[in-house]
Each structure stands twice: as structure tokens, then as C-alpha cells.
Amino acid sequence: MASPIAFSGLASGLNSNQLIDAMLSVDKGRVDALKAKQAQLGSRISSVGNVRSKLSTLLSKLDALRFQSQIMTRSISSSLADAVSATADSSAAVGSFKVTVDQLATTTRRDGASGVGNPSFDELGALASSGLALTPTAGRFTINGTQITVAAPTKIQDFVDAINASTASHHVVASYVLDGGGNKVGIRLDNDGTQAPGVAISVGSAGDTSNFLTAAKLDVATQAGETLASTSTLGRIVGANTLATARMSTALSQATGTFSINGVSFSWDSAVDSVNSVMAQISSSAANVNASYDGVSNRIILSSKSTGAQSISVSDTTGNLMAALGATNAAGAAETLGLNALYRVDAVAGGAQQSSTSNTITGVVPGVTLTLKQQNAATPVTVTVGSDVDKPLAAMKEFVAAFNDAFDYIRANTKPDPNGKSGILQSESGVRMIGDSLRSIALAQVGGLTGPYSTLGDLGLTFGAVGSAVGTTNKLVLDEAKFKDKLAANPSAVQDVLNSAVVGSQGIFDRMRSTINSATLPGGVLTSITDASTTTQTDIGARVKSVESRMEQRRARLEAQFARMEGAVAQLQSQAARLNAQLAKLG
DSSP states (O other): OOOOOOOOTTTTOHHHHHHHHHHHHHHHHHHHHHHHHHHHHHHHHHHHHHHHHHHHHHHHHHHHOOOOOHSEEEEEEETTTEEEEEEOTTTSSSSSEEEEEEOOEEEEEEEEOSBBBBBBOOHHHSSGGSSSSSOOSSSSEEEETEEEESSOOOOOOHHHHHHTTTTHOEEEEEEEOOOOOEEEEEEEEEEEEEETTTTOOBBOOOTOOOOOOHHOOOOOOBBBTTEEESSSSOBOTTTTTTTGGGGGGSSSSSSSEEETTTEEEEETTTTTTTTTHHHHHTTTTOOOOEEEEEETTEEEEOOOESSSSOOOEEEEEEHHHHHHHSSSSTTEEEEOOOOOEEEEEETTTOOOOESSSSSSEEESSEEEEEEEEEEOSSSOOOEEEEEEEEEEEHHHHHHHHHHHHHHHHHHHSSSTTSOOOOOTTTHHHHHHHHHHHHHHHHHHHHHTTTOOBBBBHTTTTEESSSTSOOOOSSSSOOHHHHHHHHHHHOOOHHHHHHHHOOOOOHHHHHHHHHHHHHSSSSSHHHHHHHHHHHHHHHHHHHHHHHHHHHHHHHHHHHHHHHHHHHHHHHHHHHHHHHHHHHHHHHH
């Protein structure tokens, strides 16, 4: 709170502000002491937070070497990874075996009947719904070297009209290919008769910006006599339209219906659903197939998501949507059944041929997963499993670094510094005990083990440089070569020292986890210190506010008292001045 502006001692000559500050100095000293205590508690809370953070990091490093799969890691290699790749877990036996791939597993494919989309198109309808598989775009295209530009087409007829508007330049007339019923199913270009018979009609150039020639299937057409025509019918299903307006060759027998694929039921509404949305439903369902539309062959294709000789069953339950899309057997769908993988492993069943619906093989060689990629009947692939000590070594190095970081921090903050200044946590014996416990555990022996190792020292971890006496320093150090040797020789014994599974025995890392959890979880020593310090901080804050409030009130009273005194002195001085003036006149 800002102090009021005051001019002290104008009449009396006394510095009332200094006098008031002196009178309040005792209270100010109390406030300063309380604030210093608050700051100290804040530092303590921060330090406890640092201890918690470092212990949490240490716990994560302990967990990185918690399970057998993290310690007994395996390396695996393939002599021809393009044909057979492999992975191995900790249960895989060290050694090698040969794999021969006689046949890869393939997926089942069901090709619907062709021609399911109406082969004709609407030359006067909107381009997007005209029925062409590829919607023609604005721009320029070339016929017989003449560039024809259609700036803003809205229908197929616009392209035909543009061609015919420049016939004098390219000598070609555009019209439509008709089917037996008079329906337009393609586009044709004919020499206009002004050229010699049989003159070739050339279409397209590198500078074309419209896809019309491709959409009309004229870009790859072969001329017959005087005519160049679309290579096949242009009309197709309009996948984005509702089923009722999708231009299917076979009309739907009813407005709504249901169908089944691989036992999974689907429903459809011709006024709401489209061919695209129906295919999306199928592909995202539990039917385990992908559905697509092949605009070139004008058919629906169903492909199994899984490999193996598994048929795809399709049937209409109500209505005829699947039949209209040519996907049922009765409609003429043809299925190519997938193949099972056939392979041989020389170490399994005497090398007899095995079969699998998948190219990913598990459970045949214990602990190993094989992925078959290429047939290699003539050249077996050698797969080699080895002991991988690099991963657990890297994890152990990270543990040592985290242990030393946590232990050093606890030790530095629970004892006086070199200058004799108390550590911020020196009075917290519970924190000091955490560090002592971790060090004691690191030096302990795991009881109940029958293997060759029972201490961290046996694995190459000691307090001191390699070769120094145990306990001569407070830094945990790792003899990497020794650790790798012990791990390679007996990984199970290493696991027992760290995380013993023996009844009645507790591994070194297990005990460290228990110590850290006891300290950091709710109700632990770190939480208790933080809670107590926070409560004390709050209490001190309340006391500071109370003392400062009383100081402000007392200052206000003292300032008022001095102000009244100054007023009285000023009045007396004024009276004395008048009296002196009168005496001077008499004199």
C-alpha cells in the first residue's frame, strides 16, 4: 500500500516520519523475518520437487530393465531380407535356421460383372452427372494441329459444338456413337470429305490443357477408315449421385434394401446413399474386404483385406443392389481365390512344408516372427538369432546416470556446503534417508538366488572407479565390458539380481522401486514435507498480512497525532508572533 504524502516537522522542526519509522521498526523486523522464513520454505518446496523429479526419472530407468524381454534381448538377421525378414523376442533361442518360401499368400479378389454402369451418357446434362467416368474440363485441346478452346463448358455438347465450329481449320466433324437403341455411347471424329480418303486424324499435343480427348477415349483410339471413335462406351456409374440417379444399367427393384457380405449385414436407401457411400461402408466394416469401382472395365471389385484361400460371400437380403452392381454369383461375378503361403523351415517338422493363410508366420519357431516377402524355392534364406547386449547395456548406463543424479542432489542438499552453510533440506532426515536407502540397496546382496550372481558388483556396478575398493566413493560406476560378459553368459541370472522372481527374494531394482514409490506417492515423506511447508507458508502469509495491517493502522494514528501537534505548535508560533509585534509597537 502506497504511503500518503506528508511533510513532517514544518512547524516544530521535528522529522516525524523518521520518528514513526523508528517506532514501527520492531514490527517491521518481525515482518522481514517472517518473509525470510517464507522464502526459505519456498526454496525447500522447490528442492523437494527436484528430488521428486529426479526420483521419477530414476524410476523410469529402473522400469526400462524390469522385464525379461528388456534384459534378454535378441538380435536377428536374414541372409536375404527382401525374401524373408524376421523379428525375435527374448524367448527365441540363439542359433540359426533356414527358411524356404514355396508360395506367398495372396488375397481373394471378386470381380463383379462388367457393364454395371449405363454405357450411354447424357450429352445435355451437367458435366459432373453426365455419366462419363472422367469429367471433361475447360481448356484447350488439339485436333489435326488446330487448337480448340472451350472456356466454360457446362455439358458434353459444348465440346462437340466447339469442334464443329472450327471444322474449316482441322477438317473434322464431331458426332456421337450410337448403340442399337439410339443411345449415345461414344464420340466420333470423321474427316469432313475435303481431304484425300484415309487421311489420318491426329489428336492431342503437349500444350493441351483440357482432358476432353482422354475423357472421350479418343486419345488412344485407332482410326478406322475416315473415323476415329471412342475406344469403348463412355457411360459409367456416377458414384457420387444417389443410388436412384447413379446411372446403373440394372434398375433397382425397390427404394430401400439390405445385403450381406461375409455375414455382415448392410442397409441402403436409394434416395440417401450413393455407390461411393455404400463402398465406403463395406470397406470400413467387419466384412474384411475393400470395395472399389473400376471405371475402365465398368465393374465393382471386392478384395479381401486378409491373405489366404478364403472366399468372399455376397448376397442380397432384400432388394437387388448387389445384383444390380454385378457383385453376386447370379449376376456374373467371378472370384479368384487367394492362396495360402507355403514354406519350409529346416528346424521344424524335419523341414516338411507348412501352410499359412498369412505371410506373417508366428508360433512356428518359438520367439520368432517371420515375414515372407518373395518366393525363393531354389535358395533357402538363413535366419540367425543372436544375443543382443547393446540395448540392455544402454539402458543400464541410463540407470547409472539417473541414480547418480538423484543421489548427488539429495546428498548435496541434506548436508552443509564446503563453506559450512546448511543445505536447504539438511533438517529433513526423511530425504536424507532416501539417499542412504538407495545406496544401501545398491550395495546389498539378493538372498535366495542359486545362480552365479547376487549383487550389482557381480554385474560390474560398484561405487568407485573400476578397480577401486567398494564404498570408497559415492558415484555408482559401470564396468561396461564386465556387464556385457555377465549378460551374455547368463541373462537369466542378471534378471534375477535386478528383478528376482524367486519366492521370498526381492531384486535390487525391485527394492529401489519400492523405496521410490514409498517416498513419492501420496502419504510419502516428500508429500508430507511439501504439504507441511505449504501449510506453514500459508500461516506465515496470514501473520504477515496481520502485522502489516496493524502497522498501517498504527502509522495512520501516529501521523494524525504528529499532525495535530504540528498544528498546535504552529498556532502557538502565530500567537507569539502577534504578541511580539504588539510589544514592538509599544516599545
